[in-house]
Amino acid sequence: AENEPSWETPCTKLLVYVSTPGCDGFPSLDSNESYKLSVSKGSMLLSAETIWGALRGLETFSQLVGRDENGTYYINETEIVDFPRFPHRGLLLDTSRHYLPLKAILETLDVMAYNKFNVFHWHIVDDPSFPYESSTFPELSKQGAFNAMTHVYTASDVRSVIEYARLRGIRVIAEFDTPGHTLSWGPGAPGLLTPCYRGKAPSGVYGPINPIVNSTYQFVTRLFQEVSTVFPDFFLHLGGDEVDFTCWKSNPEIRAFMVEMGLGQDYKKLESFYIQRLLDIVSSLGKGYIVWQEVFDNDVKLRPDTIIHVWKENNLQYLNEMANVTRSGYRALLSAPWYLNRISYGQDWIEAYKVEPLMFEGVPEQKALVIGGEACMWGEYVDVTNLTPRLW
């Protein structure tokens, strides 16, 4: 770069040089995280295209500094040229199965930065609880949180997370998983979930979101309008996994709808019907989306820039899915071999480390569609008492 300074800076300063201006923006999938680090007698220079690269370089610099037995800090002469292999390097936290206090999330963001993670995938709500305080629909958390006073994320909490993450070059991608995984939405949004039937009468139990009523789409539009404003990242994760069709099948109105729409007995088509409308809504809000692999597997019509999140089977079957997804032209994210909630005895980090995301049959163009992966820490057995030692 033309404006690079001369090298006459002493060992008391680490000079940080960023070529692209702008400190107040948010990191994105396309952000450049490359940096060069040069430590020699008389000068220490960290140069990066963007502030995001500078953050990565600072972390590396801090790792190079050592301390000898006398307590003196030192650093070896070093030359580093660095950039990430994959642009999406994420961590999923699940704050629905167990609420995680703000402090735990922020602490996790710190450790993510130590490890150069750049995406916090916030699986914020699910069946067990709805801790997200919505301004549009306050009843959702009032009725759906484990405790509406103590086990919620206020708007200010969410802002804190987003800013804390930004300062570490970490994107926050929120996941509002539908139409399944929504039991906790029910109490605060009557009429949203499908009433299941036992024979001719409602059983009192509820299933996935009801895809056949207009009110559903009105609700979804308003909720995602809010979510799109609250979360600045271009992408939202829309879920779409593990939709259990039993409840839909039991509901006579839904059965009638299936007949009316000529969907036969294929409930995957009903799921697609819902998802397609959801994707349209979210697109119209100017957001991109990531979905779990079922959405792709069930032949939903997707936009070409959809990102598919591959999570099923940790027996190398996932490589086939990666091949299929990329062959169809979609970008892929890998999580299947990185379900860190599935603990086992011994040094299981080795298995996670040995994974080669691109080890599937495909042409280079396909492989280029793999944008990265995410380590997932599902919360069934995780709360603040054991999150940190289980994750790191």
Place this chain on the structure above:
Amino acid sequence: SCPTMGRTMGLAGLLLGLVVVPAVLVSTSLRHGVPRNEAEPEPSGWELAAGAVPEDSLWPLPQWVRTYPRQLQLAPSRFQLVHGAGSSAGPSCGLLQDAFRRYYEYIFGHSWRRTWGRRPLAARAEPELFQLQVVIEAGDPGCDRHPQLASSEAYHLTVTEPVAILKAPEVWGALRGLETFSQLVHEDDYGSVLVNESEINDFPRFAHRGVLLDTSRHYLPLKSILTNLDAMAFNKFNVLHWHIVDDQSFPYQSIYFPELSDKGAYSSNLIYTPTDVRLVIEYARLRGIRVIPEFDTPGHTQSWGKGQKDLLTPCYNGGQPTGSFGPVNPVWNTTYNFMTKFFKEISSVFPDEFIHLGGDEVDFSCWKSNPEVKEFMKKQGFGIDYAKLESYYVQNILDIVSSYNKGQMVWQEVFDHKAQLKPDTVVQVWMANNYARELSRVTGAGFTAVLSAPWYLDYISYGQDWKKYYSVEPLNFPGSEEQKKLLIGGEACLWGEFVDATNLTPRLWPRASAVGERLWSSSNVTNLQDAYKRLTNHRCRML
């Protein structure tokens, strides 16, 4: 989620009065990867509240419990834990005084809450419980002594107005009863501290209920150990099996042999000084917990060789010493001189009647390579059976330790390799393969046994593995009534290869609680649904 703050968090409970919603969820919602059949068919939180009974918060479940609907109220400013009339223990019983204060805090939270309560007496609906009186029945209560295998831990608790009575033969039973009483006490939606009228008769099924901690693979700071002792007391565990040294490090600071830790500890600050050790022993004693130290030999002793030259066997290759060392050298007299002096110290530092001598996993290859050892084998007529050499060594150590009037615990190999044990040597069965058969053999030969094989808690796995530990029935082995009596209990082991202060507590608890109930409660307490309910309440309380 836990509705109220647990006892060790140090903050006075936030009175949420909310219902516990089970963490593992219901029917339809399965996260990726959790197989369908793992889902608990749990009632929703709302239903739980409606059907809740006082027993729902007891862990381990006492032998005999009757609770009544009538509730009594406790006033933080007035309620007292006191010595009852006729008790052989009084205010000079430090152990009980300490327990009274500790349990007061568990029940009410910290002192600042004591000054609340301006609501007039008349406004209260429930009658008041003014005191819990503790009556120790035996002539000698045991206040200043250390708990023993034969100590009585039985107690009888009656909770009625105006005072509750806790009777126990010895102070150890009183400690157990205080824990149970504190589990009966609960808060209502308004923050009132209540307890149901009840009567409980309780005693442990097994007398030896232990937790093994390994401070050699990773050093555990004192605080970690003490926190763990607190958790053990919540679960009525009564033995801390302190696997204090091993191959990797020797943190025990010996008075006679300071070089052992000087050279063998990970670093000079990662040691247990005599003061530290005394603190652990006393902290444990005040909770009715015995501390059984394990100095494992002849294997698992690499770290000993750093500070004690010529203790370990030099290994040979092609007639030359390789520079590496194997197990303790069984052929030199200096070994037994050392052990005599060393165990003299251990016998005086650790007051328990038992010392664990290890004896597991001895690798014979180094012995086999050493010419002096081979010579010795010939002279003794052991042939090529190195198990005989191991037994020869172990027998000598057993004699040494016996001479100090200490009983010995050993790992099962010592028995399996046919060493001549003392009649009261306790054999710890740890090998998972066919452990029932091993229990038969050990007890069949007339020795007392302690079971650990199914309870290696360091072997973590995904999901609710507490159920697996809970479902063990220790007496499920072929044997006569007399044999079964020889199984005196068990120990949950948390080996330290992958454990240090950063993950000890969440890894050990509440999984070890499952073992705690199995060893205390009656053999017919096996219902997993009921256990789940009580264990979730217990866990929140422990936090």
